[in-house]
Amino acid sequence: MPTIRGIYDFPGPVAEAATKLKNRGFSDLEIYSPCAFPELDSVLDEKPSGVRVWTLIGGLIGVVTGYSVAIWMALDWPIMVGGKPFASIPPYTIIGFELTILFGGIATLLGLLVVGGLPYGKFGEMDKAYSPRFSADEIGLVVSCSERDVAEVDALLRATAAKEVDLVEA
Amino acid sequence: MTPPPAMSVADTMRPPPEPPDSKINEDLLSVMYHRLSPGYLLLLGATILSVVAAGGTWVYQVYIGLGIGGYTHPVFWGAYLITFVFWVGIAHAGTLISAILYLFRAKWRNAINRGAEAMTVFAVLTAAQFLGIHVGRMWKSYFILPYPNQRGLWTNFKSPLEWDTFAISTYATIAIVFFFIGLIPDFAIARDRAKGIRKLAYTALSLGWQGTSLQWKSHTRSVLHLSGLATPLVLSVHSVISWDFAMSLVPGWHATIFAPYFVAGAIFSGFAMVLTFFIPLRRIYGLEEYITEYHFDNIARFILLTGWIVTYGYASEYFVAWYSAVEPEQTSFWLRAFGPYWLSTWVMLSCNCIAPQIFWFRWARTTPWILFTVATLVNIGMWFERYVIIITGLSREYEPAVWGVYTPTWAELTLFAGSFGFFAMLFLLSIKVLPIIAITEVKELAIHDKAHGGAH
Structure with missing residues (x-):
């Protein structure tokens, strides 16, 4: 053709x-x-580019992972401090936030590679x-x-x- | 009517002329291919020497113990931690320029964002080492990570130090991802013009990039999303670091203003470091056409603005100490200015509050030697700011009977100097292998201007 x-x-x-x-x-x-x-x-x-789905899913996995890891570990190794709950949501929000960004960012990179078709061909082969x-x-x-x-x-x-x-x- | 066969059209077509290269490509790639001057080699040699000296000192410290530092009761956070906070602060300008200014569509960032991103990555790498150096047994640093172990023990997610681990590692990862994504199209430019081993390397790094519409669409969207993610991140990282201090009960640390005041200070010092490296780079490689007075003017305005936020932070700390009527707080601040560390405090105030005021004048904002001088003063002032906060806070806590005086030792100063050497070494090496100015982004503006008759 x-x-x-x-x-x-x-x-x-x-x-x-x-x-x-x-x-x-x-x-x-x-x-x-x-x-x-x-x-x-x-x-x-x-x-619209499909990368947005990757970022969204990555971010959601990150926030769920951040909170659940911190809560589960606090319950698995309970430290009694002044009768307060073992799992404390406000400080865990920082972990949830950081992992949202981390997973969202890595998923965005993967999204670029998958949606943008990279690596293209056999690298140098244009x-x-x-x-x-x-x-x-x-x-x-x-x-x-x-x-x-x-x-x-x-x-x-x-x-x-x-x-x-x-x-x-x- | 029968359409003409394909070859008859092809016959009418002239063979394409020799591909003209872009002036922007030539100018900006020339930085990588510039002859290695004696000055460059001397500077690189000096940085490598300082890294070797720091490495040797660190090995000696591992052998002898942290006692070779100036730690003395009650000061057990010293120059290593100060240097850590300093470098994390430096790392803020890159992401601010890349992410926040991208979202604001501040096009002037295009000429400086790549270099600033590189500085972010290098500064985070430098900073991260100082956490390991600070804890002494660097090889046990993984204790801070939540990993399954025989004791069934998990880390404490309520600790600011744990938050810090997550903040710094996330920031380092996102900074590297951002940096790499931006570089892919520029690696392709380098690939198309390189030979030999460089061609192989750029071919691999460019991931076969051809600039198709799908690739650009995905790339633009990825940069937008990363900017959206990195914007709250850059504001959060130094906030989290400030909470290492603010969550404690040490006089002078326990202040709610710490987060915004640290973030402003980080941007302040980050922009100063951008100037420190870009002014000589521009001069040596003749990049005046790309890094213009307009860029310097804008950066200087940022320094002036953030300098005032920092000054407000200092004033607010003193006011709140006085207004709180809490004696240890008042004493701590009085001793900052007039106690054993008075010199550090006044260096900090002079460099961070007074020196940037010259930027009220446009001629100062566009004169390279003034910019360089003020940037250097700000770098000095911001290191001393962390010195003042950490050392005066710890050395003058509640009980006068346990007050102490900390002075950094040769080992700490050697490692501090080594941190500059390490950072500068990475920067010097990077300008020879990476396009330190984002070629595609500069080109985007140039082609747009050309299409609109230079209207922008």
């Missing part, structure tokens, strides 16, 4: 081109960019469409389409201010 790559300087036209391509029914699109651009955040996938230019200043919009659509995609990319269009895979 032919893969066409348009190279851009700015994110605005990339978003415009990708939206037009999506509207015309092209679904196999990829954008490579040197940094995060808000304009490109939801162009290919409008759903997509054919990837170029070091995309870790310089330029943005790439890559479209896989059938042979009959190549001319249409080429024209659309050029019409949206792509400064170069090339065929990565014929």
Whole structure:
């Protein structure tokens, strides 16, 4: 399947081109960019990132672990102090808080790896469409389409201010 | 109509020209590839020497015992613990810049956040060692962790020292995670331009990052979530450390203002340390285009603000001591200013309250040598603040018959100097292997500015 790559300087036209391509029914699109651009955040996938679920679950596991570990250990090794309860919630809130952050943070890292598909491939093995230019200043919009659509995609990319269009895979 | 075959379009396409590299990449990666100057090597050698001296002293201390320190009844928290609190304080600026300023969308942070995050990680690593050094038998430090043991004994979660363990280990972990996540795209930039062993290392560290939309979306979301988690964390860490003192009944320690006052002091000293390292770095590697007067101006404003919060803390302590009509409290504060440790107190007040006042003037906030001088004074003042709190508090408790005078010994001072050596050594090594300025974040601003005709 032919893969066409348009190279851009700015994110605005990339978003415009990708939206037009999506509207015309092209679904196999990829954008490579040197940094995060808000304009490109939801162009290919409008759903919020799944990382948020990881953070939430990690945080919840953390808070439950923090409180339950402290309470269980206080009951398992009871120290009688002035007739007060063995398990004391206010100081254990610190443990609960710390573990919420700890587990939430580690889960966020795992979420980034799983949702973002990292490590990608066999580390150094890049997509054919990837170029070091995309870790310089330029943005790439890559479209896989059938042979009959190549001319249409080429024209659309050029019409949206792509400064170069090339065929990565014929 | 029959569409044209694929190759006919390809034939019309010119071969892509030689990829132009980004000026930002070239400028910021050049710090890593800059020739090792004699000055750099000399400085690195000095830091390694101080670490070796500190390591030797520590081994000697393990052999002889904590008695080589200046501990004397009733002062059993000395320079090691002061140094621990000092470095944890330094560690606060990085996360503040990375997390809190990120949430506030303060874009100026982009040029300095990576270096500050690196300083956070290194400062926490430095601080953590001093807990082990302080307890003497470092290899028994794991006693503080709740692990199953033959006696069925668990740790006491009502103890501030236990809270501290959780706070510091969580902070260190989150700081490292934050630092690493930020570095992934920059490692990919380095990978695409490196050769040999560096290429292998950056390839592994970048985890095959290509900057796809899915990767960036996950990355942006992760940074946002980590910022959300790290913001309360950074405020809590020094609060928890302050409770090591405030939860006790020692005069001068037992104060509810300790948490906010410690947090402000931590940010105050952290920003000062950022200046201490960034001013020479900017000068030596010609980074004036990226770390501008605007950054210095903002950092100096932070120092001025937090300096006033710290000053308010000092004033409040004295006022409450007087107003409480509790004699040991009043005596403790009187002796802080006019007792055997008067010099430490006045150094603290001069460096932390008076020196930053020059930052009311814009010319001072943008003149590197003034910034560097004030930052150094603040670093000194903040170490003395912890000295004043810990030592004057313990040495002048309730019963005059058991008062004592603590003076740090050569061993404690060598280990203290070694802590600076260790921190500086890590910083010096890191600038040669890590992009010390967040390339992708600087680029984000630059491309945005270019797209809008330099409107921002």
